[in-house]
Amino acid sequence: MPWIPRGLREGIVTSRYPRRPDGYGEGFRGTMVVHSGRDGDHRIALAAEVCPTEAISIEHGQPRLDRGRCILCGRCAEVCPQVFGFDPSFETSAVRREALVVPDEHEDDEAVEKVRVELGRRVKALRRSVHIRHVDAGSDGAEEWEVAALTNPVYDVQRLGVFFTASPRHADLLVATGVGTAGMLEPLRETYDVMPDPKVVIAAGVDAISGGLVGGGYAARSGLTDSLPVDVFVPGSPPTPFGLLHGILLAVGLLPAGARRGQRPSNIRSLVRTERSAPGPASPEDPPREAGP
Numbered sequence: 001m002p003w004i005p006r007g008l009r010e011g012i013v014t015s016r017y018p019r020r021p022d023g024y025g026e027g028f029r030g031t032m033v034v035h036s037g038r039d040g041d042h043r044i045a046l047a048a049e050v051c052p053t054e055a056i057s058i059e060h061g062q063p064r065l066d067r068g069r070c071i072l073c074g075r076c077a078e079v080c081p082q083v084f085g086f087d088p089s090f091e092t093s094a095v096r097r098e099a100l101v102v103p104d105e106h107e108d109d110e111a112v113e114k115v116r117v118e119l120g121r122r123v124k125a126l127r128r129s130v131h132i133r134h135v136d137a138g139s140d141g142a143e144e145w146e147v148a149a150l151t152n153p154v155y156d157v158q159r160l161g162v163f164f165t166a167s168p169r170h171a172d173l174l175v176a177t178g179v180g181t182a183g184m185l186e187p188l189r190e191t192y193d194v195m196p197d198p199k200v201v202i203a204a205g206v207d208a209i210s211g212g213l214v215g216g217g218y219a220a221r222s223g224l225t226d227s228l229p230v231d232v233f234v235p236g237s238p239p240t241p242f243g244l245l246h247g248i249l250l251a252v253g254l255l256p257a258g259a260r261r262g263q264r265p266s267n268i269r270s271l272v273r274t275e276r277s278a279p280g281p282a283s284p285e286d287p288p289r290e291a292g293p
């Protein structure tokens with residue numbers, strides 16, 4: 001029984017995120033950032049040229065980076081390190097597609113608040129336990145590794161009252177990955193249709209958001225945003241398990257929309273209660289759930 005001394009030696013490996021920041025997440029290539037410093041337009045233009053997914057554009061002489069397209073290859077940082085660089089932050093999910101573009105000048109506008117309030121109202125009944133149906137709609141498999149990692153002892157998504165289910169009829173959240181291959185669009189739509197209301201859709205990964213490197217061919221769409229009403233966008237190629245956790249918490253209303261690095265959940269008490277206790281029945285004031293067709 002070698003695992004007993006090993007377990008005693010290593011102690012508890014399960015992350016405390018989001019109750020506490022987790023240094024484990026700092027070791028990843030979380031996201032690409034645009035520094036305020038400039039290194040000359042020609043280098044920014046060169047970075048835009050070498051970007052394989054056209055994630056970089058130049059507007060009014062300023063670089064703009066679309067995280068919904070960025071596959072984190074690092075080419076821009078190689079040719080223009082004064083402007084582009086990696087940041088370990090993984091809390092980059094957003095409830096608006098536009099918010100993935102940095103710098104985002106409209107982060108606090110009325111539209112964000114409207115989306116946040118609407119999503120919060122819709123998911124009010126989901127906070128005690130949440131079931132996820134994951135559908136791979138043409139991924140390269142990278143996202144699937146990260147989604148599967150959510151259930152391992154380090155991330156242990158079940159501690160937050162979040163579970164995976166094989167049946168879309170039992171699911172609250174649809175986590176969709178992949179570019180949207182022609183053969184998977186109908187099964188994906190059918191999965192969404194039979195899920196009971198309220199339901200939330202997460203587009204996980206750049207492929208699902210914009211098609212990434214390979215979307216847009218004769219057999220695939222450029223992401224899933226035209227096929228599904230996406231509520232939360234999780235950038236990354238693939239997003240890390242912490243990035244996915246951030247997106248899931250955002251989707252069920254346990255994080256403020258547009259939460260940035262280091263922000264803790266707004267309703268931490270509700271989360272702690274969920275983490276400590278087994279999922280219980282919904283309270284009488286929660287709206288009844290509607291069965292899918």
Ligand code: SF4
Nearest residue numbers: 051070071073074076
């Ligand atoms: S890291 Fe992202 S923005 Fe930079 S070149 Fe690669 S895909 Fe483009």
